[in-house]
Amino acid sequence: MSETEHEPDVTVDSRGATCPGPLMDLIGKVKESDPGTVIELQTSDNGSKSDVPEWLDEAGHDLLEVVDHDDYWSMYVEIN
């Protein structure tokens, strides 16, 4: 799957960063964004697939979709 219906308001490119870089980049962006914002987190770190959903659950935001692009993933997040 490489197509998505989600239109991000903002994209965070964390490709190449290792854990916990992508999660910290996402947290930083969430901190400065308003509720309803859709963020696309681009990550090539396998650990993001577990630590990002875990944090979203803790912080009460939604993971809309994860799209596999072969060499990285796009994780679509909506801020509540």
Added chain:
Amino acid sequence: MTEHIVVVGGGTGGTVLANRLAEKLGPEIERGDARVTLVSDDPDHVYKPTFLYVPFGKKTVEDAKRPLADLVDHAVDVEIDRVTGVDTDGKRLSLRDSGSTGYDQLALALGAQLVPEELPGLAEGGHHFYGPDGAQELRETMAEFTEGHLVLSVIGTPHMCPAAPVEFVLMADAWFRQRGVREDVEITYTYPIQRAHAIQNVADWASEAFEERDIDVETFFNADEVDPEAGVLHSMEGAELDYDLLVGIPPHEGSDLVTEAGLGDDGWADVDKHTLESDHAEDVYVLGDLADVPTSKAGSVAHYEAGAVADRIASRTRGETPTATYDGKTVCFIESGMDEATFVDFEYGTQPTVREPSKPVHWAKLGYNESYWLTARGLL
């Protein structure tokens, strides 16, 4: 024609680099084929790891600094001035006091800056030990603190010296025990992600040490407001922590010069992690805390990076092809109390092993802190 090499920043990265260049390019400087200028807006060199010991009365803020002029090789021109602009196309730097200067090769080592004001209430309600004033104020507060809840919150990420928050709470635990008040002091450590430290093995080791010493840990805790009146720390995740003494690792930022010069879009400079060459400009290197590389913002990183950058600049000055690279080598001592320590060392992509803490490693850390001044001179 004289090759003009300008190093900006008088911290570990800039000072070690300038001294290494003086050594490697000695004959070229002697002949007038090369010139090395170190520009810093502070006439003193500051060794920041000293500040960790100040709150416990083991060092003073004065111990952390020495005049830059005493540490830098006489073959280097030291300019006390502030760089206010970088033109990488024209290869010129604007200077606050003395106009401008051209360069053939440029190395930026401006460090990271503390911005506690980024978190509402932190400057008023929190303490820190990441700078001289903060460390001195915390020393006085700690001296009076005999009961209540001490909360150490890692707020800023990335931040300098990633081991220091872990060290601080382990040292505080031992210090309060020595003072006979530990039973009346509750200690809590908070961290932004799902474990106690970014590095998994350090997190595992620290979690075990915290449990043994009755230090509470709150993970997934991203502070978003301090209420100094009520003594409450709020997190993005909706948690609240009451505190009597808050030690907050402040948010950090890179440099506006980086953003304005197009060397990175968020204040941290985009570089090749092995060569430290800018992704966006020719003949520009960035090292130390300012460079966005996937390892710690630590003095050892700046030190080892400076070795590789000096070698590359020297090669290029001689018309050779540079071959030296930085492999991510990072060494951090970690105090685990007031008289024991361990250390970790790792490179890009590797996990450090945390060894059993011991007294000799603690003595080695204290000894290294003294011999650091030889590192700054480029000798160690």
